[in-house]
Amino acid sequence: MSSGKVALITGITGQDGSYLAELLLEKGYEVHGIKRRASLINTQRVDHIYEDPHSKNGRFKLHYGDLSDTSNLTRLMRDIEPDEVYNLGAQSHVAVSFEAPEYTADVDAIGTLRLLEAIRFLGLEKKSRFYQASTSELFGLVQETPQRETTPFYPRSPYAVAKMYAYWITVNYRESYGIYACNGILFNHESPRRGETFVTRKITRGLSNIAMGLEACLYMGNIDALRDWGHAKDYVRMQWMMLQQDKPEDFVIATGVQYSVREFIQWTARELGITLEFSGSGVDEIATVAAIEGDLAPALKVCDVIVRIDPRYFRPAEVETLLGDPSKAKQKLGWTPEITAQEMCAEMVREDHKAARRHALLKQHGLDLPVSVE
Ligand code: NDP
Ligand code: GDR
Numbered sequence: 001m002s003s004g005k006v007a008l009i010t011g012i013t014g015q016d017g018s019y020l021a022e023l024l025l026e027k028g029y030e031v032h033g034i035k036r037r038a039s040l041i042n043t044q045r046v047d048h049i050y051e052d053p054h055s056k057n058g059r060f061k062l063h064y065g066d067l068s069d070t071s072n073l074t075r076l077m078r079d080i081e082p083d084e085v086y087n088l089g090a091q092s093h094v095a096v097s098f099e100a101p102e103y104t105a106d107v108d109a110i111g112t113l114r115l116l117e118a119i120r121f122l123g124l125e126k127k128s129r130f131y132q133a134s135t136s137e138l139f140g141l142v143q144e145t146p147q148r149e150t151t152p153f154y155p156r157s158p159y160a161v162a163k164m165y166a167y168w169i170t171v172n173y174r175e176s177y178g179i180y181a182c183n184g185i186l187f188n189h190e191s192p193r194r195g196e197t198f199v200t201r202k203i204t205r206g207l208s209n210i211a212m213g214l215e216a217c218l219y220m221g222n223i224d225a226l227r228d229w230g231h232a233k234d235y236v237r238m239q240w241m242m243l244q245q246d247k248p249e250d251f252v253i254a255t256g257v258q259y260s261v262r263e264f265i266q267w268t269a270r271e272l273g274i275t276l277e278f279s280g281s282g283v284d285e286i287a288t289v290a291a292i293e294g295d296l297a298p299a300l301k302v303c304d305v306i307v308r309i310d311p312r313y314f315r316p317a318e319v320e321t322l323l324g325d326p327s328k329a330k331q332k333l334g335w336t337p338e339i340t341a342q343e344m345c346a347e348m349v350r351e352d353h354k355a356a357r358r359h360a361l362l363k364q365h366g367l368d369l370p371v372s373v374e
Pocket of ligand 1 (some may be wrong): 034
């Protein structure tokens with residue numbers, strides 16, 4: 001049933017955009033999303049909720065657009081007049097932002113300004129509530145542990161610096177023009193829909209492929225990095241909750257628990273019935289198969305080396321440790337995460353292993369498709 005509310009989501013084709021669109025449709029919203037033109041169709045994450053644009057009562061609508069295009073954003077805002085705008089679109093890969101810093105600044109920082117300006121220019125200050133996808137990367141070189149809403153920022157990448165502009169311009173437009181605008185400072189969150197080059201998905205997909213004989217070795221960067229990982233489904237629920245309050249405020253969203261990348265590799269291996277032993281140190285660290293149980297890793301033998309370090313994945317400036325304090329979200333909004341990092345890892349492995357099995361089966365029947373790796 002329709003709630004009569006209209007939402008606009010930038011980044012709807014991404015991990016969070018797809019879960020948020022599902023949530024808002026369930027709540028009866030009419031959901032508009034901005035997709036980019038690409039040479040290949042890039043709507044895989046939302047294909048299951050896609051509605052034929054010819055259907056009269058459809059509540060899910062996609063529009064071409066780009067955060068770098070002011071006139072496009074302003075026109076869409078004018079035509080849609082959304083009650084809620086979720087700005088999730090971004091060049092969201094930290095390592096890539098060192099390679100494409102100017103583009104990242106244009107999309108992640110100025111893109112946010114373009115949307116806020118469209119609200120102001122069109123006189124939608126009292127109509128359109130605005131959510132900005134801010135990030136724990138703002139804390140970067142951490143000044144306090146755990147990190148909370150009042151912890152000083154120290155961004156460590158072009159991505160984080162761009163997001164810092166976006167954070168403050170959101171605060172500024174709230175204070176200057178009375179727009180209901182808020183920042184969700186979200187710590188890392190993952191899911192089976194996570195992009196393949198972020199560390200968790202790279203691990204669950206890579207080790208699943210290795211278990212099925214589709215790849216030989218997983219090459220990693222800094223596996224000592226510590227992160228506070230939650231599940232994207234829990235975090236988009238919070239994005240919506242933040243726009244339903246009487247007063248706009250900024251919130252840290254995290255689980256309050258921290259693990260290393262190395263631990264995430266071990267959990268993944270365990271889900272596949274593999275016991276891994278790490279040895280060596282620094283760039284010479286490796287992980288060797290010490291034991292195999294069950295039948296999920298038919299391509300592996302004991303003593304196979306399946307994880308190595310490749311300095312290509314080190315970043316010019318690293319964020320070594322992040323740990324969030326979600327007390328404010330718990331107290332003021334009653335939000336708590338429902339899915340633990342280990343449960344999320346198990347779900348990701350199940351999905352990636354299913355895909356790897358399908359791929360291996362096709363290979364057995366002579367239908368060998370290439371496996372893309374970063
Ligand atoms: P994804 O990388 O999965 O999705 C990013 C989305 O932005 C995609 O839909 C992408 O389109 C779109 N996009 C990229 N560039 C542009 C552009 N120039 N114009 C319009 N759209 C664009 O990110 P997540 O879903 O994981 O994250 C959502 C937001 O939350 C991002 O802003 C991210 O920076 C932020 N964030 C994420 C966290 C996380 O752990 N996931 C934590 C904290 C913040 P396409 O599909 O075409 O590439
Ligand atoms: P992050 O996520 O940079 O925290 O940004 P990512 O998963 O890319 O990295 C997490 C940590 O793992 C280390 N790492 C590797 N990372 C990748 N991608 N590939 C590797 O091979 C690898 N080896 C080790 C990284 O150095 C890092 O320390 C994510 C994004 O979603 C941002 O958009 C978001 O703002 C933050 O989370 C919160």
